[in-house]
Each structure stands twice: as C-alpha cells, then as structure tokens.
Amino acid sequence: MTEQTLRTGVFVCDCGSNIAGTVDTEAVARFATELPDVVTVVRNRYTCAEPGQNEIKQAIAEHDLNRVVVASCTPKIHEPTFRQCVAEAGLNPYLMEMANIREHCSWVHKDDRMAATIKAMDLVRSAVGRAAKLEAQDERTFPVTDAALVIGGGVAGIQAALEIAGGGHQVYLVEKEPSIGGVMAALDKTFPTMDCSI
Numbered sequence: 001m002t003e004q005t006l007r008t009g010v011f012v013c014d015c016g017s018n019i020a021g022t023v024d025t026e027a028v029a030r031f032a033t034e035l036p037d038v039v040t041v042v043r044n045r046y047t048c049a050e051p052g053q054n055e056i057k058q059a060i061a062e063h064d065l066n067r068v069v070v071a072s073c074t075p076k077i078h079e080p081t082f083r084q085c086v087a088e089a090g091l092n093p094y095l096m097e098m099a100n101i102r103e104h105c106s107w108v109h110k111d112d113r114m115a116a117t118i119k120a121m122d123l124v125r126s127a128v129g130r131a132a133k134l135e136a137q138d139e140r141t142f143p144v145t146d147a148a149l150v151i152g153g154g155v156a157g158i159q160a161a162l163e164i165a166g167g168g169h170q171v172y173l174v175e176k177e178p179s180i181g182g183v184m185a186a187l188d189k190t191f192p193t194m195d196c197s198i
C-alpha cells in the first residue's frame with residue numbers, strides 16, 4: 001500500500017434520544033476533534049437518514065477525506081448503508097469504520113450518563129485507530145458450483161441435506177453403510193412416541 005496522509009472524518013449520531021438521551025454526543029464529538037488524523041467531526045441527529053448521509057458525502061468532498069468513522073448503532077444494521085454512502089461519494093467502501101455507541105453503550109448504560117459518555121469516547125478512539133489500518137478492497141465475483149456434498153447419512157447429515165435441498169441447491173449425500181439412518185436406525189424405541197426409529 002502506498003503511504004498516504006490520513007484524513008479522517010468522524011460522524012457522531014444522536015439517533016434522536018436513543019444515543020443522545022444517555023451519551024453526551026456533543027462532548028464525544030469535541031473529543032473526536034483531538035484524535036490523530038481527524039480533520040472534521042460532524043454530529044448528526046440521524047446519520048442513516050438522507051440528510052445525515054448527505055453530510056457524510058459533503059464532508060468527504062469538502063475535506064478530501066480518505067477515512068470515515070461513523071459512531072452510531074451496530075454495524076449489523078447500517079454498515080452496508082454507510083459503505084454504499086461513502087462509495088457514492090467516491091471513497092472505497094472499505095475505508096469506512098463504525099463505532100457502536102448505541103447497543104454497546106447508550107442502551108446498556110442508561111443509568112450512568114458520565115460512564116456512557118466516557119465509554120463512547122473510548123469506542124470512537126478505537127474506531128479511529130482501526131480506520132487508520134484499513135486498506136481499500138476490491139470486490140470480485142467468482143463462479144461456484146451450485147451443489148453440496150454431505151458426508152454421512154446419519155440424522156445430522158440427512159437434516160443438513162434436506163435443509164440445503166430446501167434452499168434449492170443440488171445435494172449429494174454420501175453414506176458408507178448400505179442404508180442411511182446411522183446410529184438412529186439402530187434404536188428400537190425413540191422418545192416421545194417410543195416407536196421404532198425407522
């Protein structure tokens with residue numbers, strides 16, 4: 001990777017009162033301005049909403065950002081949103097990092113605003129540190145064989161084969177014995193009906 005001067009933008013989300021009701025987001029934003037390589041910090045009411053995303057795009061253009069840190073909710077929800085957002089602004093989508101200051105902070109420390117705020121600062125500092133280590137990634141697609149091999153025709157193997165087939169994929173189930181069923185097939189009674197297993 002060629003060395004480049006890091007220019008990081010930090011976006012701190014209030015999530016209405018979901019975050020700002022507990023965490024002092026203004027203090028977190030002020031704190032973020034002092035972190036290494038941070039050139040701009042924006043506090044958004046709702047970062048994932050269109051105005052919030054536009055503020056990210058505008059800041060990327062205005063400040064020539066090459067790293068973006070969004071301090072908001074879990075990446076499980078909005079990582080794809082913010083990756084797409086920064087990509088639309090011309091930045092590689094993998095140069096975006098998130099700090100989870102909602103599920104990991106405001107929601108679990110509702111009764112302690114001071115501690116939650118300090119923790120949010122730590123989470124943001126960590127995210128800025130991780131962002132500095134990010135490298136641009138290219139997405140590639142490769143053809144794959146749409147079929148699965150399941151080895152073992154016991155109960156687990158049969159169930160796995162059924163699930164995969166249910167998903168619309170070709171399945172090859174391989175069993176070394178003459179019949180499937182494994183250990184289950186050898187039981188003469190099974191709970192709760194006490195019927196023979198076959």
Ligand code: SF4
Nearest residue numbers: 013015046048072073
């Ligand atoms: S980005 Fe996450 S934390 Fe921020 S407003 Fe949207 S849902 Fe709430």
